[in-house]
Amino acid sequence: MNEVAKLVLPLRQFMDRSEGWGRNEGREIFPRLLAFVELNPSVVIFQISMMGIERMDMSFASETIVELARRFRRAKAFCLTDIEDADLVENVDAAAAKKEQPLLVWEGNSARLIGLEPSEGTREAFQFAMSRPSSRATEFAARKGLSIANASMKFKQLWEQGFLLRRESNADTGGVEFVYCRIG
Amino acid sequence: MNCIVNFPPTWVNASKFETALKASCGPHALNTYTVAFNFPAGCKIMVDAGIRLLSLANQLASTSRRVRLCFEEGQAGTMGYLNRMGFFDHLHEGVEVNPSRPLHSAARLHHGSNSMLVEIARINKDARDAELPSRLTEAVKQACAGREDIGELSGAAWMIFAELIDNIFSHSRTPLDGYAALQVYSGGNRLSFAVSDSGLGIMDTLRPSLKTQFPNLERLSDTDLVVEVFRQGLSRHGSDRGLGLKGCAAKAIKFNAALDVRLATQRVLLVPARGAYEPNNAFCYEDLPLLWGTHIGFAFKLDA
Numbered sequence: 001m002n003e004v005a006k007l008v009l010p011l012r013q014f015m016d017r018s019e020g021w022g023r024n025e026g027r028e029i030f031p032r033l034l035a036f037v038e039l040n041p042s043v044v045i046f047q048i049s050m051m052g053i054e055r056m057d058m059s060f061a062s063e064t065i066v067e068l069a070r071r072f073r074r075a076k077a078f079c080l081t082d083i084e085d086a087d088l089v090e091n092v093d094a095a096a097a098k099k100e101q102p103l104l105v106w107e108g109n110s111a112r113l114i115g116l117e118p119s120e121g122t123r124e125a126f127q128f129a130m131s132r133p134s135s136r137a138t139e140f141a142a143r144k145g146l147s148i149a150n151a152s153m154k155f156k157q158l159w160e161q162g163f164l165l166r167r168e169s170n171a172d173t174g175g176v177e178f179v180y181c182r183i184g
Numbered sequence: 185m186n187c188i189v190n191f192p193p194t195w196v197n198a199s200k201f202e203t204a205l206k207a208s209c210g211p212h213a214l215n216t217y218t219v220a221f222n223f224p225a226g227c228k229i230m231v232d233a234g235i236r237l238l239s240l241a242n243q244l245a246s247t248s249r250r251v252r253l254c255f256e257e258g259q260a261g262t263m264g265y266l267n268r269m270g271f272f273d274h275l276h277e278g279v280e281v282n283p284s285r286p287l288h289s290a291a292r293l294h295h296g297s298n299s300m301l302v303e304i305a306r307i308n309k310d311a312r313d314a315e316l317p318s319r320l321t322e323a324v325k326q327a328c329a330g331r332e333d334i335g336e337l338s339g340a341a342w343m344i345f346a347e348l349i350d351n352i353f354s355h356s357r358t359p360l361d362g363y364a365a366l367q368v369y370s371g372g373n374r375l376s377f378a379v380s381d382s383g384l385g386i387m388d389t390l391r392p393s394l395k396t397q398f399p400n401l402e403r404l405s406d407t408d409l410v411v412e413v414f415r416q417g418l419s420r421h422g423s424d425r426g427l428g429l430k431g432c433a434a435k436a437i438k439f440n441a442a443l444d445v446r447l448a449t450q451r452v453l454l455v456p457a458r459g460a461y462e463p464n465n466a467f468c469y470e471d472l473p474l475l476w477g478t479h480i481g482f483a484f485k486l487d488a
């Protein structure tokens with residue numbers, strides 16, 4: 001599988017000031033973010049850098065970051081970087097949970113999931129996919145002793161809910177196989 | 185008919201304000217044409233009661249009732265404190281003040297010089313003050329600078345200010361202004377923050393949408409519904425909205441803050457228990473005299 005195209009989205013540059021306050025302000029910023037995403041059609045993963053952002057309330061986060069991730073779910077994906085302030089993480093977390101959108105917060109090579117959590121039935125599959133750049137259902141099925149159909153269903157559910165991305169790939173057997181990859 | 189509201193000669197918080205209001209015949213009653221608010225010697229209006237009073241007086245004046253505020257001690261008493269808060273700067277010009285309106289606004293004179301008190305801020309969606317949540321938070325930071333948890337406290341305070349004020353912009357369609365104010369008491373160990381608006385109340389906007397959005401909540405009483413607004417986050421716009429008030433409650437609960445919500449004729453007092461606001465710890469007062477809008481107060485009792 002080819003390397004997934006990634007790009008940093010420096011959120012502060014799209015905002016008028018270092019604070020994001022309220023639903024209306026969020027709605028003013030959202031079209032600017034949308035335009036940036038649409039200007040980069042080949043990019044699949046946008047790493048939203050929170051550098052320079054001092055505060056952000058839940059309503060603003062809901063109308064910007066979370067709305068963007070929700071709108072492009074299954075096609076493109078968004079994760080967060082450069083976010084150290086616990087309050088900021090908490091506010092984005094609450095906004096994402098309300099819209100049932102998962103988001104990964106990356107710090108170096110480790111990621112923390114905020115927003116929606118995977119269901120009991122898909123948690124292991126998610127952890128498996130997070131531990132490597134790309135995963136196939138056959139690999140997870142072999143590791144856990146599951147049927148391929150069962151493993152495929154778990155990965156598909158994770159993709160539909162916005163936990164993972166997926167691409168089509170040629171299987172060794174000659175057919176088409178989905179390759180799932182983590183967001184980040 | 186003449187309606188008289190007599191405040192007690194002591195500290196008057198939102199609870200005492202409501203008690204005094206309930207003892208009257210109802211300022212908004214249809215047959216009331218004149219309303220007098222009496223402030224005896226020793227009466228000290230606190231910030232949450234102060235902005236509720238301001239909203240009520242302006243509501244009454246806007247309905248062409250004759251409104252009179254009578255301060256027994258004049259400027260030397262609670263009137264001086266209200267003046268310092270900027271109360272008279274925002275008071276409808278038709279409201280009579282006895283002995284007389286202050287000649288100068290103490291709030292304008294001392295603007296920003298007392299970190300324990302923030303002057304009443306006007307909330308009007310046509311004149312959005314983008315710096316307001318930060319200004320209020322700065323006052324919390326200054327007043328509580330010595331606290332170890334000041335970072336977390338100021339983050340929580342900013343979020344509460346931001347969401348409550350934004351809520352007024354979004355929900356309360358009214359020509360009357362809303363207000364926000366903050367007071368820090370007892371050397372930074374008590375913090376009282378209040379917002380007040382005279383627009384559509386939570387029930388007016390939420391209840392009509394229950395049938396389609398949240399049919400399982402349709403049978404809840406107004407009081408139980410208020411508790412759920414803060415616990416689950418409900419909005420007439422659907423299940424993925426309603427973040428603001430829930431978010432405020434989540435921040436406030438970390439600091440054991442009590443929450444006071446006044447609706448048109450009800451008041452709900454939410455007291456934290458075991459790290460949450462629970463319906464069985466909600467104190468409800470119903471059939472109160474009419475007060476338009478939504479009035480929310482957060483009282484933080486911080487550990488020394």
